[in-house]
Amino acid sequence: MTDNKTLPDQIPTLFIVPTPIGNLGDITQRAIEVLSSVDLIAAEDTRHTGKLLSHFNIQTKTFALHDHNEQQKAQVLVEKLLEGQSIALVSDAGTPLISDPGYHLVTKCRQAGVKVVPLPGACAVITALSASGLPSDRFSFEGFLPAKSKGRKDKFLEIAKAERTCIFYESPHRILDSLKDMLEILGPDREVVLARELTKTFETFQGLPLGELFEWVQADSNQQRGEMVLLVHGHREAVLESLPDEVTRTLAILSKELPLKKAAALAAEIYNLKKNALYKWGLENLD
Template sequence: MDQTVALYIVPTPIGNLGDMSSRAIEVLQGVSLIACEDTRHSGKLLSHFGIDTRTTALHDHNERARAQWIVEQLAAGQSVALISDAGTPLISDPGYHLVSHVRESGFNVIPLPGPCAAITALSASGLPSDRFSFEGFLPSKEKARADKLLALKEDPRTLIFYESPHRIEHSLTTMVEVLGGDRQVVMAREVTKTFETFLCGQVSEVLEKVSRDPNQQKGEIVLMVHGFHLSDDEALPTVAINSLKLLCEELPLKKAAALAAQIHGVKKNALYKYGLEVGL
């Protein structure tokens, strides 16, 4: 296959090898070089599909230095593919600096669609998927983790996190403390693999299940959290909502909420939260 000289972003399976697309195999066979997060790990996958293309390591510790060398390969007419250990490159994986440098150098970047643990898990979660925010891994330190969740506490979007098995209990505990034990969550573990499981319910319930079952503290984990929404006791009068919507046509949400609250005698924070939730 003749390849356009470019950097190809190639997703690889997150567990089930049957998810490797024929186009991904064709591209990896046709390029001159494959940049891998871990050449030994990716070597097993490439060997399985009969791909003997030359590989080079590109990871967090060498990406900036390696990016210029890869641009030089492109300048010499050699196409390059980027893969991570699993899933779509750049999603909590290396590649951002490389892609930026390749684009700044005037070369094409061609993405292939494919597996991504966050999107795969979200599609089966039962949580709202019209608006969501991928937040990667929560901080490992307790205070930093709590601060991060506090900053996201009133975000109306579904929140998606990756989490390591040895920290899942700690993260769920912090969510109970910061977001409240009744916040709805879905924990997807080992997605597409033999022991795939989904735990759904209030975060306090999911924490109890995880604490009770050591098997739920193994493997790759995607943790999804229902976005913030106003409770029934914070219901707003229709007239205040209508005023807020009209004011938002001319003013920023924060200022519109303050004015509407003053006019109708309601809490400005409640109006502001409503505006965030509905996307004003």
């Protein structure tokens, strides 16, 4: 390797480099090449990253960039980039900035006109969602749950009526308390998936109604260990199995003159029913 480690295009660049979330085999060839070729690696924990670099025989120097120093140190790294160096940003696991440091650095790089190149790779959110069995067409990542019960309950109240899948990270020592708070706000029937120790030896996916999931985790201390992702099924309106004859007659008459969605909204207002339930009934029963 030559002394000049800047990548082939010679343009100083900040590379966003995902690292494995458990299985070291999940690192990409491109990630190895970038980590080997840049001038410096900004790492959340240099000791943790050092083990990864040693495993792949990467000799690049590291620089500590974590939650407690990022706002102060980001400008130092920007200056190095402006001087002509290329830098790779990594977190302890997964894709940087996803509940990990890096936001301030990337923002300053954008403001300074420094090229920022993201590499695709491991991300616990997407890994968990892809195998959860929950709807994936609309979802939101909500980050780590608040440490205190009131904050968690407020968050669950916020997403209680959301129709998208909501995804959270949680730590093992709070998992039972979080599930208990979730149970209080969302009720025992909401479908929730616990994805634990992703890509590792004891990888576990368990999806159950929330009341049953809480009991399952509570009964097995092994399920209270490791890295955890909680995926919550979006809110679903109850679909009426049957409607009074007068409601269906009204809906049928209205739907002849109006679009079904408008007809359902008017019928719902007249009979004090859920418009989504009437609309779904209309879709299934009216021509």
